[in-house]
Amino acid sequence: MPQTIDTLISARWIVPIEPAGVCLKQHSLAIDKGRIVAILPTAEAPASYLARERVDLGSHVLMPGLINLHSHAAMSLLRGLADDLPLMDWLNHHIWPAESRLVRDEFVYEGTLLALAEMLRGGVTCVNDMYFYPGATARALLTAKMRGMIGLTVLEFPTHYASDAADYLHKGLSTRDEFNGEPLLGFTLAPHAPYTISDQTFGKVVTLSEELELPIHVHLHESQQEIIDSLKDYHVRPLARLKALGLLSPNLIGVHCVHLTTDEIHWLAQHGCHVAHNPTSNMKLASGIAPVSALLEAGVNVGIGTDSAASNNRLDMLAEIRMTALLAKAATLQAQTVPAHQALAMATLHGAKALGLDHLIGSLLPGKAADLCAIRLDDLETAPCFDPISHLVYAAGREHVTDVWVAGRRLLQNRELTTLNAAQLVARARAWRDKVRS
Numbered sequence: 001m002p003q004t005i006d007t008l009i010s011a012r013w014i015v016p017i018e019p020a021g022v023c024l025k026q027h028s029l030a031i032d033k034g035r036i037v038a039i040l041p042t043a044e045a046p047a048s049y050l051a052r053e054r055v056d057l058g059s060h061v062l063m064p065g066l067i068n069l070h071s072h073a074a075m076s077l078l079r080g081l082a083d084d085l086p087l088m089d090w091l092n093h094h095i096w097p098a099e100s101r102l103v104r105d106e107f108v109y110e111g112t113l114l115a116l117a118e119m120l121r122g123g124v125t126c127v128n129d130m131y132f133y134p135g136a137t138a139r140a141l142l143t144a145k146m147r148g149m150i151g152l153t154v155l156e157f158p159t160h161y162a163s164d165a166a167d168y169l170h171k172g173l174s175t176r177d178e179f180n181g182e183p184l185l186g187f188t189l190a191p192h193a194p195y196t197i198s199d200q201t202f203g204k205v206v207t208l209s210e211e212l213e214l215p216i217h218v219h220l221h222e223s224q225q226e227i228i229d230s231l232k233d234y235h236v237r238p239l240a241r242l243k244a245l246g247l248l249s250p251n252l253i254g255v256h257c258v259h260l261t262t263d264e265i266h267w268l269a270q271h272g273c274h275v276a277h278n279p280t281s282n283m284k285l286a287s288g289i290a291p292v293s294a295l296l297e298a299g300v301n302v303g304i305g306t307d308s309a310a311s312n313n314r315l316d317m318l319a320e321i322r323m324t325a326l327l328a329k330a331a332t333l334q335a336q337t338v339p340a341h342q343a344l345a346m347a348t349l350h351g352a353k354a355l356g357l358d359h360l361i362g363s364l365l366p367g368k369a370a371d372l373c374a375i376r377l378d379d380l381e382t383a384p385c386f387d388p389i390s391h392l393v394y395a396a397g398r399e400h401v402t403d404v405w406v407a408g409r410r411l412l413q414n415r416e417l418t419t420l421n422a423a424q425l426v427a428r429a430r431a432w433r434d435k436v437r438s
């Protein structure tokens with residue numbers, strides 16, 4: 001007797017990510033109650049499963065949804081506001097003044113929705129975000145029905161959101177209490193960066209992270225200036241300071257990690273820390289090129305992020321995957337470094353590991369959540385196709401993403417968003433443009 005299930009999706013290829021480099025031809029994926037039940041040859045599926053809904057994807061690859069390991073989603077409303085500037089000039093003279101004028105709950109909710117719509121249309125199913133008003137981010141994720149880890153942001157300086165580090169932490173933890181138990185939401189502690197956070201506040205963050213088992217999401221070693229300033233102010237490099245404060249552990253997600261010595265790479269590996277690599281943002285802000293090959297060789301888990309639309313200016317994970325594979329080769333003069341299958345794993349399983357979610361997402365295994373994306377490979381940009389994994393990384397673009405599921409729910413269907421209204425989001429973004437400019 002065939003087992004009754006919710007959905008059966010058949011595709012020309014399935015790339016499960018685990019085992020590494022495998023591509024299954026003419027396979028189907030069975031989903032029930034939001035979870036993957038099985039992956040089996042399409043010819044064998046009717047004998048095993050009776051599906052309430054059948055989706056025949058034809059010439060597509062079905063793969064795990066992409067995991068954006070670092071973003072500030074609401075900053076999509078600041079896209080293109082300040083380009084061609086180095087990090088500290090960009091932040092101090094453009095972004096922070098704009099944020100202090102504009103960022104309120106409504107800005108974060110609407111900006112995050114705009115970003116989530118863009119990410120969904122690019123195959124992203126889970127985002128690790130860091131911004132003010134985490135409650136607004138949570139509501140946006142619930143509206144979109146997308147998975148997300150919400151940073152409980154900490155800064156020392158006052159903003160409209162909070163007055164000092166204690167207030168940021170208090171407000172963040174209240175938000176966590178309010179949304180705890182939501183199956184698609186998780187939380188991180190998000191101290192902004194070593195140059196904005198005191199030793200005392202880092203100490204509190206470590207204690208809370210251990211007590212509440214929360215990952216720590218922090219910008220780290222992003223620019224040369226950050227290292228110079230730390231040597232001037234603390235007489236040590238930022239990572240050595242964080243090491244002395246007890247931050248290096250498997251709970252740590254260090255964002256950027258562009259400027260690292262060999263010793264620092266080994267510390268990250270020895271302590272089981274994770275790195276979020278943001279190649280486009282690092283190039284655009286002239287921060288540099290992260291030593292991704294050396295990190296991977298040392299055994300550090302490296303995932304991939306977009307950073308914000310104000311420094312990228314796209315929230316396009318397929319573009320970041322391609323850039324990751326290409327930059328690693330250009331930086332090392334080694335063509336075999338970060339091969340296509342590894343770049344894909346970084347944007348899926350490695351991201352899931354960094355978030356402590358690899359039991360649930362990041363690869364297509366029975367029992368894991370049905371967080372999936374489908375990418376068509378029968379367009380002229382992807383013809384002919386010898387190897388779907390090669391095309392996913394080097395040839396396909398986000399416009400080839402046709403369908404996305406989160407926990408078995410179809411959020412993108414033939415490129416149409418099912419939970420969000422694209423035209424309304426664009427209209428709201430236009431209205432915000434006038435406020436941003438004034």
Ligand SMILES: CSC[C@H]1O[C@@H](n2cnc3c(O)ncnc32)[C@H](O)[C@@H]1O
Pocket residue numbers: 072087091095096099130131132153154155192193219222281307308311
């Ligand atoms: C405290 S919420 C996040 C905070 O970070 C700012 N930000 C955005 N991009 C970057 C970056 O690349 N490095 C450092 N800080 C960044 C954002 O504007 C918010 O103020």
Ligand SMILES: [Zn+2]
Pocket residue numbers: 070071072219255307308
């Ligand atoms: Zn960032």
